[in-house]
Amino acid sequence: xxxxxxxxxxxxxxxxxxxxxxxxxxxxxxxxxxxxxxxxxxxxxxxxxxxxxxxxxxxxxxxxxxxxxxxxxxxxxxxxxxxxxxxxxxxxxxxxxxxxxxxxxxxxxxxxxxxxxxxxxxxxxxxxxxxxxxxxxxxxxxxxxxxxxxxxxxxxxxxxxxxxxxxxxxxxxxxxxxxxxxxxxxxxxxxxxxxxxxxxxxxxxxxxxxxxxxxxxxxxxxxxxxxxxxxxxxxxxxxxxxxxxxxxxxxxxxxxxxxxxxxxxxxxxxxxxxxxxxxxxxxxxxxxxxxxxxxxxxxxxxxxxxxxxxxxxxxxxxxxxxxxxxxxxxxxxxxxxxxxxxxxxxxxxxxxxxxxx
Amino acid sequence: xxxxxxxxxxxxxxxxxxxxxxxxxxxxxxxxxxxxxxxxxxxxxxxxxxxxxxxxxxxxxxxxxxxxxxxxxxxxxxxxxxxxxxxxxxxxxxxxxxxxxxxxxxxxxxxxxxxxxxxxxxxxxxxxxxxxxxxxxxxxxxxxxxxxxxxxxxxxxxxxxxxxxxxxxxxxxxxxxxxxxxxxxxxxxxxxxxxxxxxxxxxxxxxxxxxxxxxxxxxxxxxxxxxxxxxxxxxxxxxxxxxxxxxxxxxxxxxxxxxxxxxxxxxxxxxxxxxxxxxxxxxxxxxxxxxxxxxxxxxxxxxxxxxxxxxxxxxxxxxxxxxxxxxxxxxxxxxxxxxxxxxxxxxxxxxxxxxxxxxxxxxxxxxxxxxxxxxxxxxxxxxxxxxxxxxxxxxxxxxxxxxxxxxxxxxxxxxxxxxxxxxxxxxxxxxxxxxxxxxxxxxxxxxxxxxxxxxxxxxxxxxxxxx
Numbered sequence: 001x002x003x004x005x006x007x008x009x010x011x012x013x014x015x016x017x018x019x020x021x022x023x024x025x026x027x028x029x030x031x032x033x034x035x036x037x038x039x040x041x042x043x044x045x046x047x048x049x050x051x052x053x054x055x056x057x058x059x060x061x062x063x064x065x066x067x068x069x070x071x072x073x074x075x076x077x078x079x080x081x082x083x084x085x086x087x088x089x090x091x092x093x094x095x096x097x098x099x100x101x102x103x104x105x106x107x108x109x110x111x112x113x114x115x116x117x118x119x120x121x122x123x124x125x126x127x128x129x130x131x132x133x134x135x136x137x138x139x140x141x142x143x144x145x146x147x148x149x150x151x152x153x154x155x156x157x158x159x160x161x162x163x164x165x166x167x168x169x170x171x172x173x174x175x176x177x178x179x180x181x182x183x184x185x186x187x188x189x190x191x192x193x194x195x196x197x198x199x200x201x202x203x204x205x206x207x208x209x210x211x212x213x214x215x216x217x218x219x220x221x222x223x224x225x226x227x228x229x230x231x232x233x234x235x236x237x238x239x240x241x242x243x244x245x246x247x248x249x250x251x252x253x254x255x256x257x258x259x260x261x262x263x264x265x266x267x268x269x270x271x272x273x274x275x276x277x278x279x280x281x282x283x284x285x286x287x288x289x290x291x292x293x294x295x296x297x298x299x300x301x302x303x304x305x306x307x308x309x310x311x312x313x314x315x316x317x318x319x320x321x322x323x324x325x326x327x328x329x330x331x332x333x334x335x336x337x338x339x340x341x342x343x344x345x346x347x348x349x350x351x352x353x354x355x356x357x
Numbered sequence: 358x359x360x361x362x363x364x365x366x367x368x369x370x371x372x373x374x375x376x377x378x379x380x381x382x383x384x385x386x387x388x389x390x391x392x393x394x395x396x397x398x399x400x401x402x403x404x405x406x407x408x409x410x411x412x413x414x415x416x417x418x419x420x421x422x423x424x425x426x427x428x429x430x431x432x433x434x435x436x437x438x439x440x441x442x443x444x445x446x447x448x449x450x451x452x453x454x455x456x457x458x459x460x461x462x463x464x465x466x467x468x469x470x471x472x473x474x475x476x477x478x479x480x481x482x483x484x485x486x487x488x489x490x491x492x493x494x495x496x497x498x499x500x501x502x503x504x505x506x507x508x509x510x511x512x513x514x515x516x517x518x519x520x521x522x523x524x525x526x527x528x529x530x531x532x533x534x535x536x537x538x539x540x541x542x543x544x545x546x547x548x549x550x551x552x553x554x555x556x557x558x559x560x561x562x563x564x565x566x567x568x569x570x571x572x573x574x575x576x577x578x579x580x581x582x583x584x585x586x587x588x589x590x591x592x593x594x595x596x597x598x599x600x601x602x603x604x605x606x607x608x609x610x611x612x613x614x615x616x617x618x619x620x621x622x623x624x625x626x627x628x629x630x631x632x633x634x635x636x637x638x639x640x641x642x643x644x645x646x647x648x649x650x651x652x653x654x655x656x657x658x659x660x661x662x663x664x665x666x667x668x669x670x671x672x673x674x675x676x677x678x679x680x681x682x683x684x685x686x687x688x689x690x691x692x693x694x695x696x697x698x699x700x701x702x703x704x705x706x707x708x709x710x711x712x713x714x715x716x717x718x719x720x721x722x723x724x725x726x727x728x729x730x731x732x733x734x735x736x737x738x739x740x741x742x743x744x745x746x747x748x749x750x751x752x753x754x755x756x757x758x759x760x761x762x763x764x765x766x767x768x769x770x771x772x773x774x775x776x777x778x779x780x781x782x783x784x785x786x787x788x789x790x791x792x793x794x795x796x797x798x799x800x801x802x803x804x805x806x807x808x809x810x811x812x813x814x815x816x817x818x819x820x821x822x823x824x
Contacts, residue, residue: 167379204379205502232501235379268491269384269502277394277568279517280490280507287499 057097060105061345064091071313071335073115079333087113100138107132108159119161130168131157151176154195166199166206166233173197186247193259194240201233204266234263234290241294251302255312258329261292293317293329306347310340384502388489391556392506392518397568398444398451403514406443406473410571411456411629414479415439416536419576420621424614438534439652441629443473446483448513451521453479456629459533461667463657478534482522486513523564523575523624524554536622537579549580549617561756562621571628580617584609633690635681636733639672649673669733677780679745682736683724694737696720696730708732716791727791740791741784742806746777 070085072078089111096104109129113120120127132154139150152175158168175195182188241259248254265288271281298312315335317327327334400408417437442453455467455475467475487506493499508516532538540546555562555576562576584598586608599615601608637643639651649672656667685692695701697708701720708730711718721728721737728737751769753762788806 201379204381232499233379265499266379266381268500269381271504272384272386275386275388275489275504278489280488281504284491284500287497290497290499 055097056346058095059097059346060095060103062093063343063345064093064340065089065343066091066338066340068336068338071331071337072333084115085113085336086115087111103134103136103138105132105134105136107134127161128159130160130163133157146180148179148181149176150179154197167202168233169200169202171197171199184246186250186252187245188247189243189245191243191245192240193243194238196236196238198236199234201235203233204235204269205232232265232268235266237261237263253300254298255300256297257295259294261294263290263292264288265290295330304347304351306344306351308342308344310342311338312340313337382502384491384504387503387505389506389520390558391520391564392487392489393521393566393573394568395446395517395519397571397573399446403446407471409443409473412442412444412453412571412626413439413629414442414453414624414626416622416624418536418540418620419623420619422614422619424612424616424618437536438539440478440534442478442626443467443475445473446514446519448486449483450527451481451483451519452477455534460663461654461656462659476534477528478531480527481525482527484520484522486516487518487520488516489518522554524552524577537620540581547582549582551617552577552579554578562623571630572626574623574625576621576623579620579622581620582617583615584613631690632676633678633680633682634676635678635731635738636671637674638669638733640670643672644670675749677746677749677776678739679747680739681744682731682734683721683728683739694721694723694728695735696737697732697735716787716793727787740787742788744784746780 066089068085068087068089070083072082073084073086076082076084089109091107091109093108094106098104107129108131110126111129112124112126114124116123117125133156134152134154136152137150139148141148154171154173154175156163156168156171156173158164158166158170173195175193177191177193179189179191182190239259239261241257243255243257245253245255267288268284271278275281294314294316296312296314298310298314300308300310302308313331313335315330315332317329317332317334395403398410398412399406400410402408415437440453441456443456445452445454454473454477457467457475458464459467459476465472467473485506485508487508488511489504490507490510491500492503492505493501506518526535526537528535528538530538532541537548541548554564555578557563564573564575566573585595586598586601587595589595597615598609599613600610602610639649644651651670651672654669654671655663656669658664658667680687680690683694684690696718697720702708708720709718709732710720713719716727717725718729718737720730724737724740726740726742728740730736731738751765753765785806792806
């Protein structure tokens with residue numbers, strides 16, 4: 001994605017990063033929702049303890065491959081400057097189950113933009129995401145109301161450029177989700193999830209100002225980084241919102257989510273003594289938070305036991321657009337379309353054994 | 358020994374807290390040097406003249422390179438006028454205007470605290486009006502830790518800071534108030550377009566800004582064109598003086614240089630503070646007794662034009678008194694006793710009249726003890742016996758020849774002794790005069806006229822080394 005030089009500073013890799021954010025959101029949803037497609041492998045509602053015990057500890061481990069397309073790529077005349085964005089992404093998503101209650105889950109993504117990138121040093125550079133390590137408690141279901149409560153603790157390690165630019169050491173994020181499943185066709189699940197994330201940064205400000213170091217990380221912090229030209233790092237944030245997952249058929253799942261994030265900023269640095277006389281410096285704006293909204297919609301199809309596909313769109317907005325208007329939170333210039341293929345390792349091994357036998 | 362789990366949790370939590378405290382970095386300061394607060398020049402209200410401070414303004418030629426053929430450059434003290442100015446800030450210019458009438462009583466320009474319309478004595482280009490503020494996200498208002506010069510959020514006349522190009526006084530034909538103009542007139546000197554202000558930090562000539570004490574100086578470099586000689590009478594043209602030996606029709610070789618002569622001129626501004634000085638008109642009789650440099654002020658009378666009675670020659674002298682006028686509240690300098698005004702001085706009356714011959718002028722009887730009317734300040738003076746001396750300090754600064762310090766200090770000491778004796782004597786004599794006595798006959802000197810000997814530290818002249 002490359003805009004004219006004049007607007008280079010104002011441009012951002014929105015579609016590409018939106019794609020990243022979408023995966024984050026999908027992952028978030030996948031974590032929060034009960035197992036509906038059989039693909040996610042995430043710690044969700046335990047429905048059949050005996051069956052789970054028969055499965056390997058690494059069940060749910062998968063590899064994800066996707067192509068992502070900024071929606072504006074399909075509409076060259078929609079904006080004054082045409083900024084196509086097309087990228088591919090490989091996700092490594094191992095899991096290890098300690099019995100039925102506790103799961104250790106990792107996420108790591110490699111991404112590469114085919115179009116001209118604003119964030120890489122050379123064309124087609126491969127960028128890394130942060131490493132996510134989730135310790136998931138599958139939770140329990142209250143028998144009368146059938147309301148399920150789950151929780152997890154997420155630790156991220158700063159392997160992405162954007163996190164390193166923010167002098168990140170690690171993040172700690174406990175999350176809880178409440179869900180209720182209804183027996184509609186193959187299942188309708190309503191979820192509300194909340195996560196608090198404490199970001200341990202070495203410095204209160206990032207090491208550069210611009211969004212240039214935020215490539216395709218498909219991580220939540222990337223969206224924050226892109227859309228805010230301020231240089232303060234968010235100190236902690238709360239992300240919450242509803243998720244709906246509907247399975248009209250055992251192999252089909254339709255999910256939608258609307259998540260809201262509020263990040264709290266550290267205090268501004270003290271004014272140098274030689275500038276203490278500035279009246280404008282003394283008058284702050286009082287803006288100490290940063291808000292973000294994320295919307296996603298996806299359709300998944302479990303074609304085979306080992307392979308499933310997802311097609312979806314997701315977008316985010318958190319401030320006025322470049323035309324001075326509020327961005328429509330469900331669809332805007334940041335919207336990204338994606339097509340995912342997920343290879344489930346357990347399913348693949350199972351199919352291989354069956355074929356061999 | 359078995360560690361308890363709670364201890365591990367506590368240690369882990371402490372470690373977590375330790376690494377989670379983000380260190381605050383100093384903000385990125387993109388404000389360039391020489392940003393000057395407009396309030397320094399025109400007070401807090403940038404538009405109103407009523408709070409505009411007054412400044413003393415003077416340029417001093419502090420250095421001339423060897424090889425200048427123009428003698429005037431070395432005797433340039435005549436071209437270093439001191440003036441009292443108020444500033445006007447426009448979009449493009451910082452203009453200094455006289456804070457008084459050039460001819461008293463003429464047109465009223467520059468008179469009064471609420472006006473700022475005096476004669477223009479200097480004008481400097483303003484390079485930028487700006488605010489100093491944090492950079493911010495224009496879409497959310499979120500501020501960053503980057504401090505910048507903002508030139509867009511407010512109109513120029515509301516922005517707090519300016520950056521001035523001090524290198525040239527754009528009022529180039531100001532022959533009464535501008536040093537270079539005067540040098541051009543009296544010394545016949547012309548200048549190169551090249552001129553700049555020394556701004557390198559650490560340079561002795563870098564700008565000095567002390568807003569707390571109200572002082573600012575900048576040092577400029579100007580370049581005088583090489584001296585020329587006119588050989589047209591000999592059939593030649595105008596030629597550089599450096600081409601010819603000194604014995605040939607104004608030639609200056611080999612010492613006169615063929616390159617422009619570099620002038621270093623320090624332009625200094627200091628806020629006018631009320632020092633309660635009592636001016637003295639050094640008329641002809643006084644001048645005969647004690648010659649002194651004076652600053653002339655002329656006056657204009659309607660129907661008469663310029664008159665001798667309003668021509669004053671004020672002596673240039675040090676102010677050795679802490680206060681010279683009487684105030685009910687001495688610290689606040691309020692509650693002065695007025696004189697020489699329509700209320701106290703009947704038409705045609707002498708403001709210095711002392712009808713009862715008690716040594717105190719009648720208009721200052723409320724002060725008593727020999728108080729007189731200062732007709733220029735229109736306030737009654739503080740009796741000499743009540744005045745306190747203040748030191749007058751000459752600084753021997755870095756870079757001065759150390760050989761001069763000892764003799765300067767000795768000379769200062771001699772003047773100090775003489776002045777302190779005279780000040781003490783004046784106080785005593787005037788006191789005796791007020792008490793009806795003609796001579797101090799110890800022990801007959803009234804106790805009220807006995808003055809303490811001024812301490813060395815507190816009074817008189819002193820030479821101090823700044824080194």
